[in-house]
Amino acid sequence: MYLPAPFRSDDPAIAAELMRAHPFASLISTDDDGLPFVTHLPLHLQARADGWVLLGHVAKANPHARYLQARPTALATFLGPHAYLSPSVYPDRQRVPTWNYLAVHCTVQATLLAEPRDKDVLLKHLIGEHEPAYAEQWRSMDPSYTEKMLAGIAAFELRVLRWQCKLKLNQHRPESHAAMRAAYARGDAGAQALGVWMDRLGLAAGAPTPPPDGT
Numbered sequence: 001m002y003l004p005a006p007f008r009s010d011d012p013a014i015a016a017e018l019m020r021a022h023p024f025a026s027l028i029s030t031d032d033d034g035l036p037f038v039t040h041l042p043l044h045l046q047a048r049a050d051g052w053v054l055l056g057h058v059a060k061a062n063p064h065a066r067y068l069q070a071r072p073t074a075l076a077t078f079l080g081p082h083a084y085l086s087p088s089v090y091p092d093r094q095r096v097p098t099w100n101y102l103a104v105h106c107t108v109q110a111t112l113l114a115e116p117r118d119k120d121v122l123l124k125h126l127i128g129e130h131e132p133a134y135a136e137q138w139r140s141m142d143p144s145y146t147e148k149m150l151a152g153i154a155a156f157e158l159r160v161l162r163w164q165c166k167l168k169l170n171q172h173r174p175e176s177h178a179a180m181r182a183a184y185a186r187g188d189a190g191a192q193a194l195g196v197w198m199d200r201l202g203l204a205a206g207a208p209t210p211p212p213d214g215t
Helices: 012-021 064-070 116-130 134-140 143-151 174-185 189-201
Strands: 024-030 036-042 044-048 051-059 073-085 098-113 153-168
Touching: 012 044, 012 073, 012 098, 012 153, 024 051, 024 064, 036 051, 036 064, 044 116, 051 098, 051 116, 064 098, 064 153, 073 153, 073 174, 073 189, 098 116, 098 189, 116 134, 116 143, 116 153, 143 153, 174 189
Parallel strands: none
Antiparallel strands: 024 036, 024 073, 044 051, 051 153, 073 098, 098 153
């Protein structure tokens, strides 16, 4: 993605936090015609000794599994909080609106999981993240039913080869920060979340002014 220096974060803790807080990702591969094919799905981040792995699955009928098998390198994107920014936050009138957001992009290498036991372990990781209490219900189901459910999905591990993290919060316009923070405090949930991130990153007046804005 386009990543101007003021918006780039190389902190893996921030990237991991965003992926875990906003796990509903977009998985992007190329189809047999070379065009982008996108599946929207939850991905579970695991930190292993040799790096990050994302766990997920799609319906067996979804051709995405076949595309991952044929072309294992893919892209997984995570979008954090985002919100419109009015030019009214600037002290001068020669400004235009923009949209601020937090995002993580991961280039991944896919490995499909064929064994029912491996699929079951993967599903239990997802259950543990989103509804731990459901694990007991899953374990208590008739084995013939769970076997059918496992047979109906294509599960995979996505090893993260490299990642990018973008925190677009108007860092290069320090003269707007106080008004921007006040505007976000009055905004919707996305705007308020961006305000919290402004506080966390310590954005304050007086920072140097890098090159012009870009989304």
